[in-house]
Amino acid sequence: MCRAGLDQIICIALCLAAFQAGGCVSAERVKERVDQQAYQMIDQKWQPSFGTKANYRISDVTPSPNDVPVDQPIPPALGTLTIAQAVALATGHNPEYQIRREALYAKALELRLTRHQFERRYLGLISGTYRGDRNDQILSTEAATGFNQLLADGTQVGATLTAAWADVVSGNLRGGLAAILGLAVTKPLLRGSDRQVVLEGLTQAERDLLYEVRSFNHFRKGFVVDVISDYYRILVILDHIENAKDYQETLKELLDLAVPLAQAGRIGTFEVDRIKQEIISIEDQIVRSRGQYQQMLDEFKLKLGIPTTTRFDLDPRELSALRQSTLPCPQVQEQEVLDTALARRLDLANEADRVLDAQRKVLVARDRLKADLNIVGWTNASTNMNINRRTLTILDNEFSVGLEADLPLDRVAEENQYRLALIAVNQQKRTYQQTVDTVCAQVRQSFRKLMESAQRYQLARQGVDLARQRFDSTMLLLRHNRTNTRRVLDALQDLYDAKDKGTAALADYAISTLRFYHDTGILQVRPDGMWQL
Numbered sequence: 001m002c003r004a005g006l007d008q009i010i011c012i013a014l015c016l017a018a019f020q021a022g023g024c025v026s027a028e029r030v031k032e033r034v035d036q037q038a039y040q041m042i043d044q045k046w047q048p049s050f051g052t053k054a055n056y057r058i059s060d061v062t063p064s065p066n067d068v069p070v071d072q073p074i075p076p077a078l079g080t081l082t083i084a085q086a087v088a089l090a091t092g093h094n095p096e097y098q099i100r101r102e103a104l105y106a107k108a109l110e111l112r113l114t115r116h117q118f119e120r121r122y123l124g125l126i127s128g129t130y131r132g133d134r135n136d137q138i139l140s141t142e143a144a145t146g147f148n149q150l151l152a153d154g155t156q157v158g159a160t161l162t163a164a165w166a167d168v169v170s171g172n173l174r175g176g177l178a179a180i181l182g183l184a185v186t187k188p189l190l191r192g193s194d195r196q197v198v199l200e201g202l203t204q205a206e207r208d209l210l211y212e213v214r215s216f217n218h219f220r221k222g223f224v225v226d227v228i229s230d231y232y233r234i235l236v237i238l239d240h241i242e243n244a245k246d247y248q249e250t251l252k253e254l255l256d257l258a259v260p261l262a263q264a265g266r267i268g269t270f271e272v273d274r275i276k277q278e279i280i281s282i283e284d285q286i287v288r289s290r291g292q293y294q295q296m297l298d299e300f301k302l303k304l305g306i307p308t309t310t311r312f313d314l315d316p317r318e319l320s321a322l323r324q325s326t327l328p329c330p331q332v333q334e335q336e337v338l339d340t341a342l343a344r345r346l347d348l349a350n351e352a353d354r355v356l357d358a359q360r361k362v363l364v365a366r367d368r369l370k371a372d373l374n375i376v377g378w379t380n381a382s383t384n385m386n387i388n389r390r391t392l393t394i395l396d397n398e399f400s401v402g403l404e405a406d407l408p409l410d411r412v413a414e415e416n417q418y419r420l421a422l423i424a425v426n427q428q429k430r431t432y433q434q435t436v437d438t439v440c441a442q443v444r445q446s447f448r449k450l451m452e453s454a455q456r457y458q459l460a461r462q463g464v465d466l467a468r469q470r471f472d473s474t475m476l477l478l479r480h481n482r483t484n485t486r487r488v489l490d491a492l493q494d495l496y497d498a499k500d501k502g503t504a505a506l507a508d509y510a511i512s513t514l515r516f517y518h519d520t521g522i523l524q525v526r527p528d529g530m531w532q533l
Contacts, residue, residue: 035061038108045210050217050346054527055091058101066527068092078312083231084530086304086314090227091220093305100219107212114205120149123160146182154188154198184378191370200364207353214346221523224531225514230300232507235319237293239503242316244286247496251279254492257478258485271485278489319503322510329454330516334447337520341443342436344521351428351435358421358428365418372406439519446512446519453505453512460498460505467491467498 039057046053054066063069068088081089091097125144146160162180192198255275261267298308330337342348379399471491477483514531517523524532 034109034112037112038105041108041111041209042104042213045206045213049344050213051221051524052527054525055220056101056104056216058105059098061105068528074306074310076310078310080315081312082315083228083318084528086231086300087224087227087530088528089304089306090223094223094303095305097220097223097305100216104212104216107209111205111209114202118150118152118199118202120147122147150198152195152199154192154194156184156186158182158184181381182379185376187375189373189375191367191372194363194367196360197364197367200360203360204357207357211350211353214350217525218346220525221518221531224525225511225518225523227303228514228531229511230303231314231318232322232510234293234296234300234314235316236503236507237289237296238314238316239319240500241286241289241293243496243499243503244282244289247492248279248282248286250492251275251282251489254475254485254488255279261481261485266481267484271489275485275489278493319506322506327454327457327509327513329450329513334444337447338440338443340522341439341520345439346521348435348439351432355425355428355432358425362418362421362425365414365421368414369408369411369418371408372404374404375401376404377401443519446516450512450516453509457502457505457509460502463498464495464502467495471495 039061042056043053052066053064055064055068057064057067068091074089074093078085123144123146126142128141129139142162144160144162146158148156148158150156160180160182162182187193196203255272258267258272258275262269262272297314301308301310377400471488471494474483474488474491478485478488514523517531526532
């Protein structure tokens, strides 16, 4: 092999190495570029009515400015956890929340790929070939670049520019350098020429990302409500423990009063024994409630997405703040609530838009019933007409223009798809109506639950006040020896039960309020993960 041939092989190897190195360098920037494009598309679909754009990026992407910072890793002890801190932890670590973030990101990637089908897609190829027989030995190199593009009217355009060099090592063939320009165009005239049909895949991908953005926001609203609701339910158990401790201390005070009275013969010893028995019973309740509290706390840790070995307690001041606040009870009519939900619910908006999607699919299916009629043209032009065709192929100046037709003689599959598309429209309309009915039933139930819980909370507060008055009066009578301990003990038990019912009613009222605003679609999530109207 001659020196020129060896130099050409080395040149090819260096080109391939350069391409490989270039690929490695660009690969380091792929993630950053893809992330940027994906979240640009998500941000474009995110409407202000959906809520603040926060806590929606996947874990290995730079957080948005509004994201709640979450420390990594989770320390073994967190101290006292407020509601806002609990929501922030859940937003950053809950597995289901992370999956929904990733599903949103994946849907953006699907749109990115679909958009790319209508972008100019470039190509670059390098090849080197050695061919020989007993008469000739040829070393050739080709480098090609070009693009393909699909236009909105269905036209497909392709262009390539190839630089080819052939070196005849031995033999009688002629070598040299040639530049080859190739162009190809295919334009549909019937089937596949309607702009709306051609762009249907892109239109659907755009809408699918919008649906996913809506779904994510609807999910995170419900997620925040679930976290806060679980927090309040655990606080109810914690408050029950504190209430039981107060009850136990009061029983001990009552016992201190009853023992001297029994010794003086003013009350029976059985009344003292009953108080002692009640002290033992309430101690047993405290032990069981502590176990229940720890169990619910572990389940809450799973909800937050943190290890169950993490130590923390919930903040009882959150319940005190709830008692001192005035929980809003909307003064609205049921029909007004239903109208609001039908206008604001994001999941219902998705189902309504899917009816339009199904109707567009009918247009696409109808288009596929048409005949194929395409204008096809291509050309190749070379700058060197002297190279032997056995050395490099397709170097002559050539062009062609013609028509391709495929008559609709066999459209059984397309006819089936068209008929199924018509059925799908009716199915989606029924699905939408069923969703409307489900949402209305859900909102009516939430509205009734809110009204009921508001009334029950007011009754529970009155019950606590009456029970406390009754206990204070019977206790005063006992100190003046005008009643017995049995009546005092009954009053104390009623006060204990009334406090527990009051706390449960308060938490139920707060949870019902959150659920009502979520179901009507007016609840919004703040950047810190908390809710607002």
